Amino acid sequence: MKTWKILSPKSMAVEERPESVQTATQAKVKVTNALLTPFDLRVYRGTIKPGYPIVPCRFAVGVVSEAGEGCLSVEKNTRVYMRDLIPCGECNHCIADRSEQCRRMLAAGTDCEGFLRDFAVAEESNLCPLPPSVSDTDALFVGIVSLCEEVIDRLDVPKGTHVAVFGAGEVGNILCQLLIYHQAVPILIDTDEERLAVAASCGIYYTFKADETLAENISRITGGHMAACSVYIGYGSLPVDAPYEVTSIGGTVVYTGFGFATAKAALKTALDRRLTLTTITNDYSNYAAAINLLVNKAVNLAPLKIETFPVAQAEELFAERAEELAGGKNVRCCVLNLM
Ligand SMILES: [Zn+2]
Structure with a gap:
């Protein structure tokens, strides 16, 4: 064999x-x-x-x-x-x-x-x-859906909450679709336009290419509040500290995915904004719930x-x-x- x-x-x-x-x-x-x-x-x-x-x-x-x-x-x-x-x-x-x-x-x-x-x-x-x-x-x-559900459980966001997601590969894309399913409002950010276009055709309506107008764009969408929380997908093309300036004061930044590259983060903005930084990776997964979400076509x-x-x-x-x-x-x- x-x-x-x-x-x-x-x-x-x-x-x-x-x-x-x-x-x-x-x-x-x-x-x-x-x-x-x-x-x-x-x-x-x-x-x-x-x-x-x-x-x-x-x-x-x-x-x-x-x-x-x-x-x-x-x-x-x-x-x-x-x-x-x-x-x-x-x-x-x-x-x-x-x-x-x-x-x-x-x-x-x-x-x-x-x-x-x-x-x-x-x-x-x-x-x-x-x-x-x-x-x-x-x-x-199933494993990716399950990971994303763990992230959403940790965020525990009420309906209509803006969540900035950094990284539009398969994990970021699926996470945004599930956030929409749970009635949150994802804002997907990447450096790659092709990935963002795929995400848009999956029904994710706020997609942004990371550039100097990003914070301004997010401020506009959120009425000046910025994202209540952010999620950064490991091995992304953006700096690991990119979420800090778009996350509102007292918000949470979750690092997730299947491993992380060695990286340095400038923590000042995170500390000034009193952000909570946390990680979800290789946690226990609810596979039955993930299979059920696929049955219900929560993800396209x-x-x-x-x-x-x-x-x-x-x-x-x-x-x-x-x-x-x-x-x-x-x-x-x-x-x-x-x-
Ligand atoms: Zn054990």
């Missing part, structure tokens, strides 16, 4: 190895589709350094091919989303059966093996059955034009796209088909 591995930065190989169910509560899953994200490309390039060798791809869907006799929620042929955050199983919360409070969630593709492989064996509790109305491509975004992924490639092209795609990303190009997520 084929497994793709990153051996060291920019070096990838395919190996054959067996995968078999070891306990009654495990299931073996035929991975059908995996998402190739900029996050995976950073692991490939070594910008994010996992313990190599590592199987990449954090997000995947598949079909159960064999279920242990103790499995209750999945059986042979159940279509599933594979949890991208796996409780460590070792901390005091995990041992006390409160794995949702795990202190050290392991992210697939960096902290533990990702899903670019023909088959994966997983504990049943790490598999989320998918309703037929959610397509495989949409289901690949069609304008993102997610392309699909056969997995045979994986090595080539990693190499090409990692170069494009390093060259500052807007690299979108794509699907690798393992069927």
Whole structure:
């Protein structure tokens, strides 16, 4: 059974190895589709350094091919989303059966093996059955939807609240769509006009290219109050302190995404404005709620034009796209088909 591995930065190989169910509560899953994200490309390039060798791809869907006799929620042929955050199983919360409070969630593709492989064996509790109305491509975004919901829960904004979002890639785009679903008013900011145009076609009405008129524009939209809170998506093209001047006094800035680049922030504005700075990344995720949001079409992924490639092209795609990303190009997520 084929497994793709990153051996060291920019070096990838395919190996054959067996995968078999070891306990009654495990299931073996035929991975059908995996998402190739900029996050995976950073692991490939070594910008994010996992313990190599590592199987990449954090997000995947598949079909159960064999279920242990103790499995209750999945059986042979159940279509599933594979949890991208796996409780460590070792901390005091995990041992006390409160794995949702795990202190050290392991992210697939960096902290533990990702899903670019023909088959994966997983504990049943790490598999989320998918309703037929959610397509495989949409289901690949369950982890991102879930992360965005965590951010919105933390913001806890009343209806009509303006939220400035820095970064119009897939995470920022989906976050804005969910903010609209929750009746908040997102203002999406990026340096890339193409991403902003995609966001506009997803129904996000306030999109701004970051420039010297940004604070003035946000002041105008908010009647001078500025954004009640801001969200900055990790590895963005804007400075990490860009949210401070557009966030209102006493507001909150949440840093989120799948990892952060090393960066320096000028804190004076944040301190003068008494902002609360916080982070949400790799927190416990409510996957069931995320799947439900996709069933309810709270997010429209069609304008993102997610392309699909056969997995045979994986090595080539990693190499090409990692170069494009390093060259500052807007690299979108794509699907690798393992069927
Ligand atoms: Zn734990």
